[in-house]
Amino acid sequence: MTTEAERWTPPSGRNAQLQAAGRWWDVVRVPRFIGKRALELLGDDAGAVIENPFDGVLYWLIVPGTAAEWDLSRLPSVEVWGATAYIEVPSADCRRGPGVRWRVPPRDRYLTDPAALLAALLTATREALGPREGASR
Template structure:
């Protein structure tokens, strides 16, 4: 999950998730945060609600920093890996992303299915 920092969505999402977040990678060059979720967990998400967020699949490549790199410069763990802190629950992440996106870009309407 690639989330921009530049319009405040990434930081707000982190704040909303609090201790419920899994590990998060920050790429300060691209000004994005990456959340790791179960493969396929976002398949049913209405991405129209999250226009600035990108779901990357199994064929995507991201730079993963060494476990001990928790500060910049460069790509680092914004929220480090830890016992029980690997993947973020996709349902909680989606809820936080909707709130953060709405705060940054205004309310979005869900697409009818």
């Protein structure tokens, strides 16, 4: 069965496009200093990742609604954006340059498994910021 998420493709051409979250994917917005470590932890399990060097953030794309139960108090620098958010999505082949680009380009899949991403973010956050109060170890 084909879902809306499976039909999405990044923009073609030379320019990035502003696209709405919540239909094909939700966005997990992570500061670069935490996101770089999360990428290392995920390895080949990372889906496509957008880098916005102007804001110093990385964006992971996940199935809409799958992070609704995340306890973001354990991830104080992480935000999950859904249907009310728009992000700049680079063209399919934009991997360098001064603007928004693919840190991990879309391959056979562009979505990251939310459970794997959550585990990587919890570890990366704990390493960068120390343990959070009330967080299980």
